[in-house]
Amino acid sequence: MPQTAAAPARRPSGSLSTDDQKRQRISDVMRDLSVRLMQSLDLRAGSDVAADADTWARAATTAGQLVDQLSADGSLPAGLDTEALSKDVVQETLGVGPLEELLSDENVHQIAVARHDRIFVEREGTLSLLPKWFSSPDAVERVLQRLLSRAGRGRDLDAARANGMLVEARVENGLLLTAALPPLAARGPAITLRRPRREAVRLSDLVGQGLLSQGMGEFLELAVKARRNIVVSGPAASGRSTLLTALSRAADEGERIVSVEEAEELDLGDGPWIPLVGGRGAKARDALNNALRLKPERLIVGDLRGAESLDLISALAGGLDGCVCAVQAGSPRDAVARLTSMARLAPEAPSAEALAEEIARAVHIVVHLSRSAEGEPRVGEIAEVGVSGMQPIFSFKPEMGGRFSPSGHVPSWAEGAPPSLFR
Numbered sequence: 001m002p003q004t005a006a007a008p009a010r011r012p013s014g015s016l017s018t019d020d021q022k023r024q025r026i027s028d029v030m031r032d033l034s035v036r037l038m039q040s041l042d043l044r045a046g047s048d049v050a051a052d053a054d055t056w057a058r059a060a061t062t063a064g065q066l067v068d069q070l071s072a073d074g075s076l077p078a079g080l081d082t083e084a085l086s087k088d089v090v091q092e093t094l095g096v097g098p099l100e101e102l103l104s105d106e107n108v109h110q111i112a113v114a115r116h117d118r119i120f121v122e123r124e125g126t127l128s129l130l131p132k133w134f135s136s137p138d139a140v141e142r143v144l145q146r147l148l149s150r151a152g153r154g155r156d157l158d159a160a161r162a163n164g165m166l167v168e169a170r171v172e173n174g175l176l177l178t179a180a181l182p183p184l185a186a187r188g189p190a191i192t193l194r195r196p197r198r199e200a201v202r203l204s205d206l207v208g209q210g211l212l213s214q215g216m217g218e219f220l221e222l223a224v225k226a227r228r229n230i231v232v233s234g235p236a237a238s239g240r241s242t243l244l245t246a247l248s249r250a251a252d253e254g255e256r257i258v259s260v261e262e263a264e265e266l267d268l269g270d271g272p273w274i275p276l277v278g279g280r281g282a283k284a285r286d287a288l289n290n291a292l293r294l295k296p297e298r299l300i301v302g303d304l305r306g307a308e309s310l311d312l313i314s315a316l317a318g319g320l321d322g323c324v325c326a327v328q329a330g331s332p333r334d335a336v337a338r339l340t341s342m343a344r345l346a347p348e349a350p351s352a353e354a355l356a357e358e359i360a361r362a363v364h365i366v367v368h369l370s371r372s373a374e375g376e377p378r379v380g381e382i383a384e385v386g387v388s389g390m391q392p393i394f395s396f397k398p399e400m401g402g403r404f405s406p407s408g409h410v411p412s413w414a415e416g417a418p419p420s421l422f423r
Contacts, residue, residue, distance in 0.1 A: 022077055023117060023133070025077055026077060026080070027117065027133070027135040027136065028135075029070065029075070029076060029077075029085075030085070030088065030089055030092065030135035031135045031136055031139075033063065033066055033067065033070075033085075033089045034089055034092055034093045034135065034139070036066050037059060037062055037063055037066065037089060037090070037093050038093060040062045040066075041055065041058060041059055041062065043093075051094045051095075055094065056090070056094060059090045059093065059094055060086070060087075060090055063086040063087075063089050063090050063093075064083075064086045066086075066089075067082045067085055067086045067089070068082070088132065092134065092135060092139055092143070095143075095146070096143045096146055096147060097132075097134050097139060097143050098119060098130060098132035098133065098134065099111060099113075099119075099143065099147075099193070102121060102130075102193075103172060103173055103175065103193070104173060106195075107123050107124065108121055108122070108123055108195065109122050109123065109124070109125075109194070109195050109197065110122040110192065110193065110194050110195065111191075111192065111193040112190075112191075112192045112193075113134070113140060113189075113190055113191040113192070114187075114190060115137070115187040115188050115190065116133060116134040116135070116136055116137045116139065116140045116188055116189075117133040117134065118133065119132065119133055119134075137182075137188030137189055140188060140189040140191065141157075141181070141189045144157060144167070144179050144189060144191060145157050147169075147171050147172070147177060148167065148169055148171070148177075150171065150172055151169050151170065151171040151172065151177075153169045153171075156169060157181075160179075160181055161181060165184075166178055166179065166180050166184070167179040167180075167181070168280070170263050170277070171193070173195070174195065174196060174263065174264060175193045175194065175195050176193070176194045176195075176196065176262075176263045177191065177192070177193050178191070178192045178194075179191045179192075196241075196263050196264060196265035197241070197242075197265065201242055201245055201246050201249070202246050202249050202250070203217040203220055203221055203246045203247070203249075203250055204217060205246065206242070206243065206246055210376075210378065211239065211243070211377060211378055211379060212378065212379040212394075212404065213394070213403075213404035215394070215404070215406060215421050215422075216379060216382060216394050216404060218421055219382065219393065219394065219414070219417070219421055219422075220247060220250065220367065220382070221250045222414060222417055222421075223364070223365055223414075224247055224250040224251055224322070224324070225250070225251075225252070226413055226414070227321040227322035228321075228322070228364040228365055228413065229316050229320075229321060229322070229323045229324075229362060229363050229364050229365070230247060230323070230324045230325075230363075230364065230365045230366075230367060231325055231326070231327060231335055231336075231339070231363055231365070231366045231367070231385075232244055232247070232324065232325070232326040232327075232366075232367050232369070233326070233327050233328070233329040233331070233332060233334070233335035233366055233367070233368045233369070234328070234329070234368060234369030234370065234377075235328065235329075235330060235369075235370070235371065236328060237371075237377075238369040238370065238371055238377050239369050239377035240303065240326040240328070240369060241265045241266065241302065241326070242377075243367065243369060243379075244266065244300065244302070244324060244325075244326050245266050245267060245268065247324045247367075248266065248268050248298075248300050248324055249268060249269065251298050251322070253271060254271060254272065255271070255272070255297045255298050256272040256273075256274075256296055256297045256298070257271070257272065257273045257274070257296060257297065257298045257299075257300060258273075258274045258275075258276065258291045258294050258296035258298075258299055258300070259273065259274070259275045259276065259291075259299075259300040259301070259302070260276045260277075260278055260284075260287050260288050260291045260299075260300070260301050260302060261275070261276075261277055261278070261301075261302035262277070262278065262280065262284070262302055262303065262305075263277065264277060265302065266300065266302070268300070274294060274296070276290060276291050280305055280306060284305065284306060284307075284308040285306075285307055285308045285311055285346075287308075288301065288308045288311050288312060289311055292311070292315055292320075297322070298322045298323070298324075299315075299320065299322075299323045299324075299325075300323070300324050300325070301323070301324070301325035301326070302325075302326055303326050303327060303328060304325060304326070304327045304339065304342060305342065306342055306345050307342065307343070307345040307346035307349075308342075309327075309339050309342040309343040309345075309346075310342075310343035310344075310345075310346040310348075310349050310355075311346075312325060313339065313343055313355065313358050313359055313362055314358070316362030316363065317358040317361055317362040327339060327342075329368075331368060331381075332366035332368045332381055332383040332385075332390060333390060335366050335368065336356075336359055336363070336366065336385065336390070339355075339359055339363075340352055340355045340356055340359060343355050357387070359385070360385060360386060360387045361387065363385045364384065364385060364411075364413075365382065365383070365384060365385065365393075365411075366381075366382070366383050366385060366390070367379060367381075367382050368380050368381045368382070368383070370396070378396055379394070379396065379404070380395065380396045381394065381395040381396070382394040382395070384409065384411045391407075391409050392407045392409065393406065393407055393409050393411065393422070394406050394407065395407065406421070406422045406423060407422075408422055408423065409422070410422050
């Protein structure tokens with residue numbers, strides 16, 4: 001359950017119970033100090049040039065002097081920590097404000113700047129409101145510009161302003177950034193930063209965690225060894241990347257694996273694994289086609305989101321086997337439907353009927369993840385895909401006391417497996 005973070009010993013922003021009037025007064029003070037600091041350092045407003053160590057040192061000294069002057073004049077709210085205020089003004093003027101310490105904290109999995117004075121932080125599944133904030137929407141936009149510039153994507157913000165689209169980038173420490181600007185963002189610039197979770201898990205670990213049954217784990221390992229093409233589907237935050245890693249690690253040691261992801265989330269060990277990172281749209285298609293040109297013994301593809309689905313389906317229908325990929329979907333049938341609709345985004349895509357036939361020949365198994373009412377992920381269904389339709393093999397039965405149950409169906413390629421596996 002979400003809970004409020006413990007209040008730190010020093011914070012210029014006051015406590016979480018500070019009323020809006022006092023919040024606004026503190027923000028006004030920070031904006032005024034930031035303007036004075038930039039003037040003293042002869043900095044251009046909104047500059048995205050990284051400051052050197054000497055500039056940071058001079059800024060710290062100057063900010064301290066400016067805060068002391070305001071404190072002596074009685075211009076600061078009562079009880080405000082002047083030392084922490086000085087530090088925060090410097091961070092917002094030269095760095096990335098209250099996000100600075102969060103970016104390098106491995107325990108922070110997600111940061112959401114809902115608006116300039118509301119920043120939420122997720123640690124180990126617990127969401128809390130940060131007891132600090134930005135002084136204004138303009139400050140958020142300046143920080144966004146710095147984050148993009150640090151990642152070599154400084155021009156992306158101008159492009160977003162021009163076409164009203166979101167900004168997406170992989171920034172420092174591997175975090176995935178998504179930002180929206182007005183008028184798309186109604187209350188000022190909004191930013192989310194997500195830290196990909198790289199977990200070295202195996203199917204046996206997921207069985208132990210209750211994500212799937214022992215029989216399901218053995219069946220999936222058999223499917224990987226038999227070089228079946230597997231699609232992992234599920235809604236957002238259902239554990240697709242975790243299962244993708246476990247399936248990939250079930251492959252024989254020494255196989256030359258090439259993976260394609262939007263951002264680095266997989267951890268496939270120290271073997272002959274070549275990870276490729278692509279973006280979306282044309283970049284995703286380029287990354288996937290480059291992966292195919294590397295002639296992998298096994299191809300692993302993170303979430304499919306667009307026309308690159310056609311390239312993958314074509315490769316699978318052309319004889320590529322042992323592939324594992326993921327797609328966001330609400331059910332196994334939805335996963336196949338989404339593959340079809342995304343593939344049709346490609347200008348050269350054939351008809352939906354032709355694509356459905358190709359998918360029926362190319363994809364062998366869909367493993368669908370779901371979440372319980374308590375939010376716990378689990379494998380909800382494993383189904384075989386074929387030209388005659390989709391046939392469930394295993395499924396989770398909440399009406400049977402919440403247990404995993406085999407359907408009794410045995411895929412033709414698994415007829416040599418122990419019969420007890422499907423009972």
